[in-house]
Structures are given as C-alpha cells and as structure tokens.
Amino acid sequence: MLKNSFIALLVLAFGVLLFHGVVKLYKVPEKLNRTAEFYNSNEASQIGAANVVTAVVVTYRGLYTLGEVTVLFLAASVIGFFLKRKKKTAPVDAKPAGSELMTTASKVLVPGSIILGVYVFVNGHLTPGGGFQGGAIIGTAILLLALANPTYSISKKVFHWIESISGFVFVAIGLAGLLLAGGFLDTRFLPNGEMLSLFSAGAIPLIYSMIGLKVGSEISGIILELNDTQPNQD
Amino acid sequence: MELFSIILLLVMGVATIGSAILALTTKKTDVAILAAGAISLFASIFFLVLASPDVAMTEAAIGAGLSTFLFFVILRKTEQNAEK
Amino acid sequence: MLLSIENIALASGILLILIGLLGALTNKNIIRMIVAFSIFDTGVNILIVTFGYMPGRTAPIIDGAKVTAQNIAQVAIDPVPQALVLTAIVIGFGVTALMLVFALKMHEKRKSLDINDYTDLKW
Incomplete structure (x- = not known):
C-alpha cells in the first residue's frame, strides 16, 4: 500500500509539472504557423x-506514412511469428458454430462493410477518411466474417499476397x-485534374488505395492469426 | 453554436474522466476493457468538436472498434488456457 | 475565458494521461496494465490535436462553399498535428496488439497474468 501511495505521489508531481508547463506555454494561436500557412495556401495549386x-499525409510527409506502414507490417509479422500455427491436426474439440443471428447478419453486413x-479510401482526397480508416473498416468486416463462421478457416495467403503487392506498388509509385x-x-x-472530382490530385487516390489495401490486409491478418490459434495443450 | 459545443465537451469530458476512473478502480477486467472502448468513443467526439474529422473517424474505427475486440479475444484465450 | 473548448480538451487530455500512467504503474494484472496504456495513448492524442486547434476555425477540407482555395489560410486550422495523430492511432493499435500477444504468450508459459509471478529479471 505504501508503494502505491508513493506511485500516486510521483504521478501527481508529474501531473503538476505537466499542467504547469501547458498553462505556461500554451497560448491560443492567433494565426497559423509558417508550415501550416504554406501547406494550407499552396496545397490547392500544387x-x-x-x-x-x-x-500532408500522402505527399508532403509521405515518408512518415511509408515508415508508419512499415512499423505496422513489422508488428503484424512479429504477431504472426509468435502465434505460429501448428500443423493442422484433427480438431480435438470442434469450435461451436456461430449463432444463426450472426451468420445471417454477416451475410448482409460483410459485403456492405467492404464496399x-x-x-472511404478511394474518396480519401475529397472527404474525411482515407487509407487508414478504410483499411480499419475492411478489417472489421473480416472480423465479423471470422466471428460468424468459426469453423470455416479463411486462407491467410490471399491477404499476404494483397499486402505484399500493395506495399510494392506504393514504393513503385514513390519511385515514379x-x-x-x-x-x-x-x-x-x-x-492534377479538376478539383473535387474523383480523378484528381495526381496519384493521391492510387497511393491511398494502396495504403488502404495494405492496412486492411495487415489488420485482417492479425485478426485471423489470433482467431486461428488454439491454446496449446502441453 | 459555440455554447452548444462547450456544453457537449463538458459532458463528454466528465464522461471520459468517469470512464477512466471506472477502468482504474473496477475489479472486473472486462468492465475495464469496455470503459477503455467508451473512452475512445468519447475521444472521437472530442476530435470532431476540435475540427478534425479525419482523426475522429480513425479513432472511432480503430480505438473503439478493433482494439476493444482484440482485448476481448485475448482475455477469452487466456481464460481458455487457464481451463486446460 | 476558462471554460473554452480548448481548455476543456486540454484538461481532459492531461487527466487521461495521468490516470493512464497511474493505472499502468499500480495494476497487477497485465491486461489491465495494457488497458491503462491505451488510455494514456488516447490522452496524448487529444493533447496533440488540441495544440493544433484554433477557436472559430473549421477543418482544412476545401468544399467549395465555406472553405475555398482562396480563403483556406484564413478559415482552416493546422493540418500537420492531425496528420501526425492519424498515423499515431494506427501505430498505437499495432503496439497494443503486440503487447496483448506478449501477454498471451506469457500466460501460456506460466498460467498467470499477475505481474508479481514474473520475477526472472528482478534483482
């Protein structure tokens, strides 16, 4: 108990420091800083x-996005390494089939969610949204599919291939x-095309679609990997 | 409009901090996971009021949806492990 | 003015960070520690987005009506913190998934989620 109160005191001290710093340094900005000013005023013409x-995500700071996708790929592959599936033996205890409600709902909802x-990621340059959000929505659709049909194992190879190809095309477009x-x-x-039309903004729709496919297949891979692991018996 | 946003944010702030305290003090792990998901959902409303709809979409899709599910899957797997 | 949008958001972000830190340091259950880490993550994201917010301005999306290519520098907010937080949330998901899988592997080895049972690196 003494330890916990010591930790609480430490966190409180950190909080006072943080609060003091924010109160002292934060001023409500009156106008944009120079970087944001440049991005905001020149983006439409450039x-x-x-x-x-x-x-900003795709072009001006595109290198960050490339690194970010790499980090996500590393996390997904480390998870795949840890949860390496054993050679498929006969399932000892067959998993129970999903409830009828889930199966029926998934038939309606999964295609809609994927669309x-x-x-979302095709229209990323026109509306809020983009590759990360679209990829997460696709991952949720795959999750629903996996929850509704526990006995039916979805091939992970397709997702690996989609992920590799989209990553490759992303870098290839960068090199182009x-x-x-x-x-x-x-x-x-x-x-550049006409502003506010679907085919505009150079290669941004292409790159964001690739990011969307890559993030979606990585998240789906993590989910399927987790769904397939059986608790080991030893 | 401004007043409405402030009232909304006040309610959301109280709800967020309440959920965080609940996540910290509750005895049950699944309640803590649900509270963390609720915090993500409230945070996405924060982002919407702070004029960043992109971030709000990401937080709602990933923080509130996928992470919460992932926590529950791992929790269920550990419970299955413990039974064996 | 004390009760403005950015002040409320800053206070909530800082409180979330502190609660998350406290939870990560005091909890004994590994999964509860990871939950606290994700709360910490959300708090940091709220703080960064709030630093880019400017009162009375709108999102940096040109819609042709209220925000046009000519006046966007006067009516829209800073896009850079939003872009950073966008990637930070996805990275946070990857890191959370990794931590959870580590927790699962540890539980498979020792059948326990209590951090006090793992004393291998204690000195």
Missing part, C-alpha cells in the same frame, strides 16, 4: 486535393515520382 490532411471501406516529378512520393506526375 497538389489539388480537397482534403489538406490527405495531401464502405473501399469507398522520383523519376518523373520533383522527388520521392511526389504525386504530380499524373495530371
């Missing part, structure tokens, strides 16, 4: 995406930007 956040996910336009992940080698 990139042509309606959603400035998308332009919603694809819509290096060769044809200003630099790595520069999307201006395709025409």
